[in-house]
Amino acid sequence: MKLSDIVDFNPKRSLKKGVYASFVDMASLPENGRDISNIVTKIFTGSGAKFSNNDTLFARITPCLENGKTSLVSGLQNDEVAFGSTEFIVLAAKEPEYDSNYIYYLCRLPEFRSYAQSRMEGTSGRQRVAWQALAEYEYIFPSKSYRKQAGEILKKIDDKILLNYQINQTLEQTVRALFKSWFVDFEPVKAKITTLVAGGSQEDATLAAMTAISGKDTDSLAIFEREHPEKYAELMATAKLFPSAMQENVLEDIPLGWLQTDLSNLALLNISSWTKKNAPKSLKYVDLANTKWGVIHSTEDFLFSDAPSRARRILKSGDTIIGTVRPGNGSYAFIEEDNLTGSTGFAVLSPKKDHYSTFIYACSTSKNNIERLAHLADGGAYPAVNSDVVLATPCTIPTKDNDALISAFHNYVKSTFDFKKNISIQNSSLEKIRDMLLPKLLSGEIDLSVQAQILNIIMEKA
Numbered sequence: 001m002k003l004s005d006i007v008d009f010n011p012k013r014s015l016k017k018g019v020y021a022s023f024v025d026m027a028s029l030p031e032n033g034r035d036i037s038n039i040v041t042k043i044f045t046g047s048g049a050k051f052s053n054n055d056t057l058f059a060r061i062t063p064c065l066e067n068g069k070t071s072l073v074s075g076l077q078n079d080e081v082a083f084g085s086t087e088f089i090v091l092a093a094k095e096p097e098y099d100s101n102y103i104y105y106l107c108r109l110p111e112f113r114s115y116a117q118s119r120m121e122g123t124s125g126r127q128r129v130a131w132q133a134l135a136e137y138e139y140i141f142p143s144k145s146y147r148k149q150a151g152e153i154l155k156k157i158d159d160k161i162l163l164n165y166q167i168n169q170t171l172e173q174t175v176r177a178l179f180k181s182w183f184v185d186f187e188p189v190k191a192k193i194t195t196l197v198a199g200g201s202q203e204d205a206t207l208a209a210m211t212a213i214s215g216k217d218t219d220s221l222a223i224f225e226r227e228h229p230e231k232y233a234e235l236m237a238t239a240k241l242f243p244s245a246m247q248e249n250v251l252e253d254i255p256l257g258w259l260q261t262d263l264s265n266l267a268l269l270n271i272s273s274w275t276k277k278n279a280p281k282s283l284k285y286v287d288l289a290n291t292k293w294g295v296i297h298s299t300e301d302f303l304f305s306d307a308p309s310r311a312r313r314i315l316k317s318g319d320t321i322i323g324t325v326r327p328g329n330g331s332y333a334f335i336e337e338d339n340l341t342g343s344t345g346f347a348v349l350s351p352k353k354d355h356y357s358t359f360i361y362a363c364s365t366s367k368n369n370i371e372r373l374a375h376l377a378d379g380g381a382y383p384a385v386n387s388d389v390v391l392a393t394p395c396t397i398p399t400k401d402n403d404a405l406i407s408a409f410h411n412y413v414k415s416t417f418d419f420k421k422n423i424s425i426q427n428s429s430l431e432k433i434r435d436m437l438l439p440k441l442l443s444g445e446i447d448l449s450v451q452a453q454i455l456n457i458i459m460e461k462a
Contacts, residue, residue, distance in 0.1 A: 004135035006099050008092045008317045013050035032068040034158045036092035050081055050090035054100040059106055062127045072104040080348045089131045092376045101151025106442055140445030150441035157434040164423045171420050172294055173368040175413045179362035183396055188212045188242040189255045209239035213352040259399045262392045264355040267349040272314040278303045283341040285311045288331040290445040296333045313342035318357035320364055321346040325384045328374030334361045336421045340437045347390035355410040364393045
């Protein structure tokens, strides 16, 4: 059978010119991932691929095709028609109930992607594959009932991966909220000041800071003290590290005894790189394209002799990496393992002390700082910043008891970082299992009478 026997290519979708509609650009398609990262609203001018929920978007142009940009559309309203890049090929199932998931995963099949790449045409750097070439792809399809079940198995794995990703995003937001409260908005300091101005004692001010830090009111703190006396004492000790007054500064008032500076006080920049003298035989490479918004989606294994010339930055656990090319694209991550090699397109911030690591990450990858870097980037088609600009990320830190308060922040968020790491490891396991099962399920090789057992094994291994 040909793919066109089960797929309608670029099906006719009705969308009036001049109306606002949901829009997906090429950058919003992940590499080797299912789910679209961002859907915005734009005026439809009459140009672009049109699609609905459960359609597959297949990037037809180099290097997006080679990089694995393919997504299954979701998140639109029922019967909503959206539009996107003209470089998308839209694949819609002739029988959506059976084939929507199956078609997406078929587009992930390595042999199908190789087939598509072999039929690309055009000038170097602008090669494309035509939808007509994909329509001619031949495959021995299992029955449609099997295709439905196979697609559902793979979907459940990706659903779990997506849920884990969303959990990690929520955890990261809690870290960012705490950082902003302590080191940007100075909420514990301001809580103390408000209490003292109202005539409260230093003890009352400390209690107010404890409320600001923990989010617990006075009654809840009393219960917390009875049930968790050691943690209560730790919370009180942290609250006492915050001053009870502000001081004037050039740009804004800051806590008394603190310093408005930059990350060069806490971090070292690009401290180690591979050379021919110290190079390993092989390496695990982290590239900008596979690193987005705090997540390293994939790595590549190379012999050093075959690795890209930019594979030179030595990465260690606790480092923060930030892409300097198009920094607004969010190519940043916290390094959670040793023995990785990063692109020279990253600025690598290594903590001067271990407990600085989480502060450096939260500060350098904040929304405001990513916007700052994007604003400072220049260079035409590939706007970039110098790595020194990343190191010069502004921050406000205590000068007295510097280590104590930053260490307290690290202790508060370290368990969150550890939990995030474990979830990321689980996702890596799920991705490997999915990729192992994918060709066997698509071809009909696996007996689906043991479908439940397959899923149980998957979740146990994850």
